[in-house]
Amino acid sequence: MIPKVRKAVFPAAGLGTRFLPATKAMPKEMLPLVDKPLIQYGIEEAIHSGIHNIVIVTGRGKSAIEDHFDVSFELEHLLELRKKTDLLSIVRSVSDMIDVSYVRQKEALGLGHAILRAKELVGREPFAAVLSDDVIDAEVPCLRQLLDIYEFYGTPVVALMEVPPDQISAYGVVDAEKVSHVGASGGLYRIRHLVEKPKAEDAPSNLAIIGRYILTPEVFTSIESIEPGRGGEIQLTDALRHMLRSRPIYGLKFEGKRFDAGDKLGFLKATVEFALKRHDLGNGFREYLKSVQI
Ligand code: G1P
Numbered sequence: 001m002i003p004k005v006r007k008a009v010f011p012a013a014g015l016g017t018r019f020l021p022a023t024k025a026m027p028k029e030m031l032p033l034v035d036k037p038l039i040q041y042g043i044e045e046a047i048h049s050g051i052h053n054i055v056i057v058t059g060r061g062k063s064a065i066e067d068h069f070d071v072s073f074e075l076e077h078l079l080e081l082r083k084k085t086d087l088l089s090i091v092r093s094v095s096d097m098i099d100v101s102y103v104r105q106k107e108a109l110g111l112g113h114a115i116l117r118a119k120e121l122v123g124r125e126p127f128a129a130v131l132s133d134d135v136i137d138a139e140v141p142c143l144r145q146l147l148d149i150y151e152f153y154g155t156p157v158v159a160l161m162e163v164p165p166d167q168i169s170a171y172g173v174v175d176a177e178k179v180s181h182v183g184a185s186g187g188l189y190r191i192r193h194l195v196e197k198p199k200a201e202d203a204p205s206n207l208a209i210i211g212r213y214i215l216t217p218e219v220f221t222s223i224e225s226i227e228p229g230r231g232g233e234i235q236l237t238d239a240l241r242h243m244l245r246s247r248p249i250y251g252l253k254f255e256g257k258r259f260d261a262g263d264k265l266g267f268l269k270a271t272v273e274f275a276l277k278r279h280d281l282g283n284g285f286r287e288y289l290k291s292v293q294i
Pocket residue numbers: 111131134170171172173196197208209210211235236237
């Protein structure tokens with residue numbers, strides 16, 4: 001039987017240099033997209049995909065993340081006194097739905113290294129990994145789409161997206177063969193090879209890895225066995241390439257729209273689109289945008 005995915009790991013120890021100076025004293029995962037911190041979008045995606053056990057890999061200066069998912073007695077007491085029941089349920093909803101644990105990554109030595117820090121908390125079971133910079137707006141949550149494939153094949157699955165040639169070198173890139181699978185309408189691929197951030201001319205395809213992964217526990221051994229790669233960091237992409245020797249890995253071109261919210265322009269685009277979709281803000285914001293002289 002294929003073991004169930006119950007846990008999701010959220011690497012959140014990065015320095016957020018792309019967002020300085022906002023991230024000098026505040027974790028980038030706490031930047032608000034409309035009115036929710038970035039990381040909460042990823043956590044809600046996990047919840048809506050059936051995963052409630054959350055492991056956050058944090059670093060120095062990240063205590064705001066822990067506070068955010070903790071109970072705030074003073075705030076809740078005040079909201080109760082003032083009979084602000086709507087706000088009270090908004091404040092409580094996410095922390096009530098998850099069981100969250102934290103582990104520290106003392107040095108930012110790469111994504112693979114961050115995932116390895118979760119080894120003890122994950123144990124010998126499959127798990128999801130979510131990079132909260134990648135915000136995905138989808139009818140069926142992206143993680144759920146990956147889980148459907150995992151639950152069929154029982155091997156690792158990564159999210160894929162086509163990107164233009166001039167952007168490909170910012171991603172992990174795959175060489176893959178398309179396979180037919182009922183229900184994978186975007187396209188399912190069996191991966192032959194993966195490279196982390198190749199030069200455009202060396203990229204094996206235009207299929208980039210996006211920050212959603214279903215991983216099996218062998219990935220930990222694989223991460224332990226590899227040398228630092230691109231940028232001198234321990235790369236998850238390299239560990240997956242190593243894993244390919246012993247098991248198949250699939251890539252799913254997911255259905256949905258992805259925003260690179262770790263980038264200023266991507267963050268602004270996400271803010272505009274998420275705000276326009278909101279029942280309470282959409283109309284007013286649309287009117288405002290139309291009135292701006294550009
Ligand atoms: C990470 C991964 C990369 C992947 C990307 C998706 O890179 O290392 O393989 O394509 O996330 O967002 P980062 O953007 O953290 O440098």
